[in-house]
Each structure stands twice: as C-alpha cells, then as structure tokens.
Amino acid sequence: MMQKECLECKEKIVGRIDKKFCSDYCRNAYNNRLNKDSNNLVRNTNNRLRKNYRILQELNPDKKSKTTKSKLLSLGFDFDLITNIYTTQKGTIYYFVYDQGYLPLENEYYALVKRID
Template identity: 75%
Template structure:
C-alpha cells in the first residue's frame, strides 16, 4: 500500500507509520493546523511581555508612586494582566507575573513587586 504525505501528497518512503515525506512537510502541516490559535496566544503573550517590561522599567526598586500618564505614555495596556489580588481592606492589586500596580485616587498608581 502506497501512502501519500499529508502536506504535499508526495509518495512516502520508509516506515509504515510515517505521515509526512520530510521534516519540512511535518512542520508546515502542524503550523498550518494551529495557526489561528497560535496567533492569538502569541499576541496576548506579546502584550503581557510588553506590560511586564514597562512595569519593570518604571519600578526598579520594588515600590513607586506615579501618574497614570507615565504608564500610558510607555504604551501600557491595562486590559492585560495575569492575576489580581484583593486585600482585606478591599483594594485590588493587578499583577503581570510578579510586577503589579494598585490604582490610587487622582489618576495615580502605586507600582509594587511581589516577593
């Protein structure tokens, strides 16, 4: 029984359980199969990474207070965080991995680093 490559349709030579004629075809097939979901995940990860770099750059010492405009000027996207933490007093901290921020009154934010 002659099998054809799932990606290009070429004749497969070798093991009986082979599905692809080459590594190129195998990679191409799997990349095409997962393209849509990978793009969405890649875009979200890029946004999280950018937010993390911004928080890390603006908060080198682990705690600082600054206006929202400084975060916005760097391109910080407030819609993308990895977790939240609500204190007993009801204040909610937003975290991007170990870097976080707390919205304060008057368009200010407290940047913190979780230890």
C-alpha cells in the same frame, strides 16, 4: 534489547537508557516546535503581557514606586492585560502582570509594587 529512536529525527540513540534525543540540536528543535505558540492570538497576547511587564519593571526598579496613568499609557501599557488580581483583607485590589503589580490611587496615580514570595 530494544533500540530507542530520537523523538525528533528518528535516528537510533546511543548512550543512556533514558536518553530521548540523539543530539542537542534535535532536543532543541523538538522543544521549539512543541513550545511554539499555536496561533496569533496566543503569541500576540503573550507579547503584550511581556511589554506590560517590562514597563512595570522599568518604572519600579526598587520594588515600590509611584507613577501616573499618562506615563503608563505613553509607554504603551495595556490596562486590559493582567495575569492576576490580588485583594487584601481590607478589600484593596492590586492588579498584577506576573510579580509586578499596580494599585490605582487618586488623581490617576498608581502605586507600583513587586510581589516577593
């Protein structure tokens, strides 16, 4: 029988045949290294998306609300960063950051919505 070695530290693995790591420490270290954002652009973009998401979530606790452009901007919201766009059959365009969305209204107001799948 062939001895398997830990994907992280290369030590021999004892235990189940499908085991890939010798310990939780090695499993975590391996996955942290694998999932580390490879460069600053990706890391910074993800951080700004998370900030946008937190702002929308904070302003929209009940899944539907209204706010102003100045309120969003004062909290640091970046209108250039969204994850997707949803267009209704009538042609209304919602902008989303994950499941939190907004719809531009008149007079710099925004309807905030949460998509429920």
